[in-house]
Amino acid sequence: MTPGTPGNHGPGPGDSSTMTTVESPRARVLPWLSTLARLVLGGVWIAAGVAKITDLDASVRAVRAYALLPEAVVQIVGPGLPPAEILLGALLVLGVGVRVGAVISTVLMAAFVVGIASAWIRGLSIDCGCFGSGGALAPGAEPTYGRELARDGGLLVLALFLVRWPAGRWALDAVLTRKDPT
């Protein structure tokens, strides 16, 4: 099912927020960039959530390893994050409530960036735990904070892009908002 029919000239009535009346190359490309950003960000959320959801104990250990949150909060964030990530990813991939999902993604990614940077600064020897390691490094491995920060920083940029330009192709949002009384 493709909500946005091909050959549809210009942003349809359902395409929200950015109202560009003149058909410019930018207006043609932006929605596809938005779609790409949604699929990448949503895909990473789903992958990260799925990797962690089968071992909630490990997810709790991963959050605890940062030594930033009090124990009671650790036990909420640890098991709560994986299902929330999967749901957030699904919403982004489907294109439902993209701007809200992007804002939530921005907040979470910013928190992850702060957490990883703080672990690096404090000289901790942990894995970011992003994809289900439970915070433990692979045997004999050194921390890779730089790479983790670059990845999460890149995803943060994608999330911010979606906050600014949420309307893209292949998004259910377009269908939902098309119920205009006309």
Add this chain to the structure above:
Amino acid sequence: MANKRKPVVAARSGPSTAMIIGIVVVVLFAAAVGFGVYRSQQAATGPVAVPPNATAEGVPVGRASAKATIDIYLDFQCPVCREYEQQSGATIDQLVASGQAKVVYHPIAILDRYSSTQYSSRASAASGCAAASGVFPQYVKLLYANQPPENGDGLSAAQLVSLGQQAGATGSGFATCVTDQTYKAWTASLTDQASKAGVNGTPTVKVNGQVVDNTDAALRAAVAAAQ
């Protein structure tokens, strides 16, 4: 029914309040489900069965009155732990035999994802069975000598049983204990405790609560300082 719907406000003002609330509630609900599952898993384990000759903290070896306590956090899937045992095992045995130190082994399971069969957890639970049979130190050495490669299938239950018999665990109780993973909850509890103690990797060696480098010299110096 018709024409009773409120007209939808055009999306140019951004997402509707209902959409914002809806998405936030749904995401929070997902998180709450995860939290609920975690809590129910915790409650379901109940009181942890501790192997005889072991404690809720681990497996103590040596004279209880020894002045230095060496805590060793290990994972049977961890190659560096095996190297540490080969390098420092004799030193540790000697410090224990001389009465200067006692050792508390913490066989934790943080490398389950490096085997298709959660070998870390199964081997740790089996080591609890070995403790119950009074052959823990011998069993540890055999588990290291037969350590399966990472990202493989781990040792089978039958192999874990056979190594136990090699270590001197006679009687049918040991085999049942390994196969049933009787001390699985003990393993999970040790792993959680280690995490709470700030142990995020193996091997981690502490002397009287202080982390020491994984070298013979550092271990000997720390034990000597405690006398």
